[in-house]
Amino acid sequence: MSQQGYVATPPYSQSQPGIGLSPPHYGHYGDPSHAGSPPGMMKPAGPLGAAAPGGMLPQGPSPPGPHQFGQNGAHAQGHPPQRFPGPPPVNSAASSYAPYSPSTPSSYPSPASTSVIAQLGHQLSAMHINSYGSGMAPPGQGPPGPPSAPLFQGPPQPPQPSIMQPGSQVLPPPPTTALNGPGASPLPPSTHRQDGLPGPAPLNAQYQPPPPPGQTLGTGYSPQQAANYGPQMAGGQLSYPGGFPGGPAQMAGPPQLQKKLDPDSIPSPIQVIENDRATRGGQVYATNTRGQVPPLVTTDCVIQDQGNASPRYIRCTTYCFPCTSDMAKQAQIPLAAVIKPFATIPSNETPLFLVNHGENGPVRCNRCKAYMCPFMQFIEGGRRYQCGFCNCVNDVPPFYFQHLDHIGRRLDHYEKPELSLGSYEYVATLDYCRKNKPPNPPAFIFMIDVSYSNIKNGLVKLICEELKTVLEKLPKEEQEDTSAIRVGFITYNKVLHFFNVKSNLAQPQMMVVTDVGEVFVPLLDGFLVNYQESQSVIHNLLDQIPEMFADSNENETVFAPVIQAGMEALQAADCPGKLFIFHSSLPTAEAPGKLKNRDDKKLINTDKEKILFQPQTNVYDSLAKDCVAHGCCVTLFLFPSQYVDVASLGLVPQLTGGTLYKYNNFQMHMDSQQFLNDLRNDIEKKIGFDAIMRVRTSTGFRATDFFGGIFMNNTTDVEMAAIDCDKAVTVEFKHDDKLGEDSGALIQCAVLYTTVGGQRRLRIHNLSLNCSSQLADLYKSCETDALINFFAKSAFKAVLHQPLKVIREILVNQTAHMLACYRKNCASPSAASQLILPDSMKVLPVYMNCLLKNCVLLSRPEISTDERAYQRQLVMTMGVADSQLFFYPQLLPIHTLDVKSTTLPAAIRCSESRLSEEGIFLLANGLNMFLWLGVSSPPELIQGIFNVPSFAHVSTDMTLLPEVGNPYSQTLRMIMSIIQQKRPYSMKLTIVKQREQPEMVFRQFLVEDKGLYGGSSYVDFLCCVHKEICQLLN
């Protein structure tokens, strides 16, 4: 398909079957394991139950025909105001789009814009990117604006916030920097074009291709291969740049007029982020309105829970669900929620209230078992309530009775968190505990690989030293002085060593288990201990471990038996817990879970490539299952110097809610800081154990698929050995009946878990969404960052079963479908050549292209198999903020630092053309951080940051900036720590000098450019998507 689609398509003149022929998957990838619709437990499968929205069925929506796209114009003049009972009418749409709504036609074209048009002249492409069609004006704002000027990036901005100032001054690279290379067209200063593109472009302009390959490349780089998505581009097929030899049929205009598409004219992620910051940043966001679209994840604001869960806990791909499954199929917008139940809440927001009904336990609907929440409607003077999820009318338990006021609300409405808040916790009764007895507090077991190389490179000593410190910081209940978590220690190579660290011992005692085929725990008493009580014995042990194995020549290790031992130790102690495993090599010793090196690059670009992502034995799968059953979470710190089969070793951490950290070719002086930060952070982070999550919905739709660090024994219960503050579960919903505009769509996520202190609790998050029979409402309420999170996880899950080529095609197809459906049904009539994007999805193409270029989906032998498996696993548990940064890194111009200000400089777009050799730039994606130094970096900055006189003196052999007593140094280090804050992984800093070899690594993160190992530039991808859309519309 991609050959017909956006990738290959040598000349446009080839007649191609539209991508409409291939969307059978509808966001799924034919994963056979999901072929059936699970019988929802909370509500009977409706008439549409098992056959409901095609979902994972092998056939999907039919090709777009009149049926799918036949409703054009129905609401071109704006749609009727929505009616909502209960909660106040949704003004969220209006508020979220406020920055764009005042788009009075008179603002366009402005004189400035006109001059820029003139200036750009020939550069401008024919692609008209409309922020939203004139039919898309928010409801309640009167008739939509005149259908004239297609906006590129929204109307004129409100006064620029201060944060914009520094960035906008430096954004435009000097016209002729070496980076642009000879012959490259100088970019217009972007300060002239705050709105991205000034004014309307000619209606019948042609589609204009980008320049030939190499034209925009920097001088220091080897020539780039053509953009491609892997195999399909091999051989003589033409890629985008310059790939229009014949003058495509669909394109107007002769080839000689083909010009470069100006990157400034296409939607800028940075502009979208800055606009949202400008309008919503620093404000209080109250969650009192159903279907309200929250500020972007990149916008700082204060969230106030007024009846719906904070977006820190739940974000949705759209906050307005289509009323029918037909509409959902038509738009192909995934309906999904990204739920981060233990998200960290800033100190200026209210922590969750704890509700305790004593022996009565939580109040729940008799039929669907939903928990008491703001969506329950009290009736009959307060004696009964109607469930908002299943509509069942329940008696109010006597202990819970309360009179109603004149508007039918309970008098204690504001005194009870479960009546007035979106999120809260319940104390769980014994009914919610295993074996009906209170759980024991969790335990942490530290398991250190003491094979030869780990001893020799000093890693074992480093870990032992650090543990002495971090054990002081074990997590505890807020009201407690000390942690209830017990600790235990195991070392291993091809045998296991258990340690007795009981407090009354003078010396720790070691017990060796050599039978790794059937591991048993040789001691119970003295293995798991209270750290404070056994501190001296533990320190004694940690001092001795590096010496103990100093003479060991053992190179072989086991792995599965290590997990098995830890799990059995927890089981024997009857407590949940977490294993911290520090491991370095492929486990080749004779034992269950033994692995061989099966890395085979020949599989790349074949249908068998998926094997590289699958575990090589099913031992780990069943081990993970056992671990989850016993509340045993596994976190793995990997220090590989060669292939270690991450796909196999990482499986148990992933399925048990643990974390995988990987430090390639670990070097003590370069990498220890990153590792130690990760270790400290991981031990201290907020976490719940032995968790089970259930997502309930109101009638008409239900949760059908789950993505994350989870394990599922049935179709509804999401089991997690543990879940911490950084882990998110993405849940997809499907219709099983019609949704009502009045009642909306309600979601309740309940997580039953054990706290670090051993209390059993329920954490409840509620969210109400709108429903509409107007496609425009659906598009208006989308959140691109959440969409990308969903697409990434569903695609990365699919790589286990599907050829990557198919997955890439599906992603492109679905992107085009979503946008074509909007164009057809929601945008005002305009020339077919126009690309019109819904405002909420303006940057979907650029983000989608970033996802397609990620090494997981990019079939390239240059990228290590382990790295691909690793990134796949990371993304599977990411929340929206982390996936946004991961796929579109933050790039900051450091040379514009205002050392008197604490605000970050405004970010710039991730493209080489935005760099300048006089500049210094900081790039971060959540895993890596780069400080890029232009060859002509100002010496005073170099001096200030590195304390050396010039660029030439800067050593790149450092992962920490020196602490120089200079404002530049202090401000830069502060900025780096702000970026690092709230991120689950410690980012390793790499210093990159322009035109030196390591720059190649850095360049991979300039995601708007052509990929180093393939993958198109943003401009090319947008052209491709546009073409796909045109085909769909034709």
Ligand SMILES: [Zn+2]
């Ligand atoms: Zn119910």
